[in-house]
Amino acid sequence: EAGVAQSPRYKIIEKRQSVAFWCNPISGHATLYWYQQILGQGPKLLIQFQNNGVVDDSQLPKDRFSAERLKGVDSTLKIQPAKLEDSAVYLCASSLETSGGPGEQFFGPGTRLTVL
Amino acid sequence: GNSVTQMEGPVTLSEEAFLTINCTYTATGYPSLFWYVQYPGEGLQLLLKATKADDKGSNKGFEATYRKETTSFHLEKGSVQVSDSAVYFCALSTGTSYGKLTFGQGTILTVHP
Numbered sequence: 575e576a577g578v579a580q581s582p583r584y585k586i587i588e589k590r591q592s593v594a595f596w597c598n599p600i601s602g603h604a605t606l607y608w609y610q611q612i613l614g615q616g617p618k619l620l621i622q623f624q625n626n627g628v629v630d631d632s633q634l635p636k637d638r639f640s641a642e643r644l645k646g647v648d649s650t651l652k653i654q655p656a657k658l659e660d661s662a663v664y665l666c667a668s669s670l671e672t673s674g675g676p677g678e679q680f681f682g683p684g685t686r687l688t689v690l
Numbered sequence: 691g692n693s694v695t696q697m698e699g700p701v702t703l704s705e706e707a708f709l710t711i712n713c714t715y716t717a718t719g720y721p722s723l724f725w726y727v728q729y730p731g732e733g734l735q736l737l738l739k740a741t742k743a744d745d746k747g748s749n750k751g752f753e754a755t756y757r758k759e760t761t762s763f764h765l766e767k768g769s770v771q772v773s774d775s776a777v778y779f780c781a782l783s784t785g786t787s788y789g790k791l792t793f794g795q796g797t798i799l800t801v802h803p
Contacts, residue, residue, distance in 0.1 A: 616779050616793030630790055681734040
């Protein structure tokens with residue numbers, strides 16, 4: 575079974591530029607998550623989708639970050655404009671929906687963003 | 691709110707040494723507890739989990755017991771190998787967070803031959 579796919583794996587941009595990340599979850603997984611992992615810290619949830627609806631975006635900096643999950647499958651996360659403090663690894667994860675709620679999360683390899 | 695605190699790292703051990711990585715938590719509601727591992731160049735993987743008090747999660751020789759009275763979920767392994775070198779994250783989720791994971795800061799483990 576294919577895992578969670580993310581692209582690009584690495585991205586270097588200047589501050590104030592825009593950048594987009596793409597995630598393809600495991601087939602059939604209804605729930606999709608975007609996490610931000612700053613160096614030396616644990617991942618922090620940015621946004622959670624259930625199919626194509628947003629469940630939690632309370633920690634998403636909405637003035638510069640946006641995310642969408644059209645058709646409830648692939649998702650893109652965009653930053654516009656980027657700041658130096660956005661340098662981090664952006665992780666995508668997905669999980670099956672179970673009778674008890676979202677199941678185990680499976681993580682992609684991440685996109686490492688460097689903002690200069 | 692929810693939070694997870696892991697022991698300060700990094701941790702450096704010789705092969706076959708005993709490993710303990712401490713993890714304590716605060717949570718609203720009754721959390722499920724997890725240990726994730728991130729091997730060099732790879733994505734996060736679930737190592738083990740426990741969903742209720744006194745449960746013991748185990749996998750690949752690692753164990754952790756859900757201690758509600760001390761709000762802890764310490765990771766242990768009796769004899770580490772060089773291949774265990776990785777970053778280990780303690781995490782929790784609660785029913786009210788609908789699957790959202792709250793992670794600790796991670797502990798870097800290096801095992802020398």
